[in-house]
Amino acid sequence: MSLPVLTAVTGARWESDLVSALERSSLGLDVVRRCVDLPDLLATAQSGQARAVLLSADLRRLDREAVARLIAGGVAVVGVVSPGDTEGEERLHRIGIAKVVPADAPADVLAGAVAESVEIAHAHGRAPEPDFAVSNPWGAMPSLPPMQDVGVTPETGTGTGQLLAVWGPAGAPGRTTVALTLATELSTFGVPTLLADADVYGGVVAQALGLLDEAPGLAAACRSANSGSLDLAGLARHARQVLPRLRVLTGIQRADRWPELRASALEQVWDLARQLAAATVVDCGFCLEQDEEISFDTAAPRRNGATLTTIERATTVIAVGAADPIGLQRLIRGLEELREAVPGVAVRVVVNSVRKGPVGGDAEGQIRDALRRYAGVDAVVCVPYDRFSFDTAIAQGRSLAEVAPKSPARLPLRNFAADLMGITLPRQRRRKKA
Structure with a gap:
């Protein structure tokens, strides 16, 4: 035949x-x-x-x-x-x-x-991945030197970088806040970090950092990847440096520009990003709908393809929910949808704005019990409510670590960032009572 x-x-x-x-x-x-x-x-x-x-x-x-x-x-x-x-x-x-x-x-x-x-x-069911080597313009990263001001000891960091997808259901649970805080905390640990805004419904990472960017870096990287001209040095040029060890790929600010973030192009962008940085933190869109199934043209671009592709290729997906009855219900349903969309995905859960008001009593305890009972989640990172500090950070276009280093909301996210990269933090000394 x-x-x-x-x-x-x-x-x-x-x-x-x-x-x-x-x-x-x-x-x-x-x-x-x-x-x-x-x-x-x-x-x-x-x-x-x-x-x-x-x-x-x-x-x-x-x-x-x-x-x-x-x-x-x-x-x-x-x-x-x-x-x-x-x-x-x-x-x-x-x-x-x-x-x-x-x-x-x-x-x-x-x-x-x-x-x-x-x-x-x-x-x-698909073609093999191309096999070709590229050089790293930031130099090889066999190990991550500790930052003397925080005294951390990285236990990992060799080989391919981590791809951390920050996702959450509809309702503004705080995806961008968590992504931005995790990325800045990692950079303070001495970890070369790339923060990317892949929200196809209108990203706000640039605004949160006070960047007036009319030319989205991620869209430019996708165009180069689609044409076959993107390499590691080119990706570094598209990513703006905002801190000594933090670069940012800004996202689209208008939702109608979503076709610029094609899933096929993002695959190469993320592969190169994992060589460019030890940790790549991606702020994803909320929707997981397999929209090609309702399209008459199966070859048409998928609006949610950027989110799904990022989650599929992520080493860890960080699911973010709001600490109120509606937000928790959306999170529980969203975790089920996430597991159906990407079976076997490694998920870590963060609950934002934890306070007694909407939940009552032992807020953290009730949130953990609800997620354990209805979503099968045992480990939950609870971030205390600190509206003043986050509002100050947004107003100044800076990170939480810069404007409110002692914020109660910072500590759990800082510890979580260290845990994601296998970094050992020094134990905090308890103050002696006078």
Whole structure:
């Protein structure tokens, strides 16, 4: 049985030789169509006529989103480059094509690459991840030196950085506040940290930090990733430095700009972010709806794809809820939706603005009991209500650690940040009574 294949290498002088070589191979490849451009390729692939495609790096308008559409349609993608074209090979890797072969390779090598990609795509349901190395402009991070002013001893920090997704249900439970506080606390520990605003319904990280940013850094990084031009140094340029060890990828301020945060592009952004920083803290949107299921065009961009992709790739998801009856009910239901959307996800729970008023009695105890009973959550980080300190931080565009270092709301989040990175904090000495 022959394997139907498409080609999209128009304009290359070696196109005819490539097609002839494929059809001469002993693996039974059949070139069913030589596509003239990207729209022709996508339309043909969507019709189900082929199981694989060979395309060149100079195919006009080829980007990461197009590759993702091909893969989602069950078509394995193999890149073909002119002999010695290392730049073209690198670009194909960056837009998500793992297998790239030179155009002058023997027929069986070309056919073998196609057959292998089809087999992997069939086994895993998607194409393999590209394998290529990049350099870190901030230098290697085999260890994280402790900050002398806080006296911490990091126990981890080697290898790939942590991706911490801060999520919460509707109703403004304090996602941005928690994300911003965790990121700043990590930076004070000496941890190279990246704070990213991926809220597709309108992020406010820039405003919370007093940044007048009309050019969202995360959207710019996604555009570069989609075109195959994003590398580690480029990601560092898009991320503004606000503290010695804290950089920020600002988000979109208008909800109608959500298509700029494509899920396929964010995958590469987060992969590079984990090499750029020891900890990447992402402020996510609230909605987990699988919106492509209600769309007539399954290839259309997904508004909630940015949130779902971030949660799927996160090492830890931090679920944030408000400490009142409505907020807790939303959190309990949201945790169920979160587990259904991303089975097996590692979740840590933070409850904001804990006070006696809305709950009564032992507020922390009742909150912990409710989450243990109705959501199966044993460990909860409770953040005391301190409206004055948070209002001051917002008004000044600064972090809680800067404006109110002794705030009761800071300590649990500081301890939580240390716990997430495996950092041992010194025990606080109890003051002797006079």
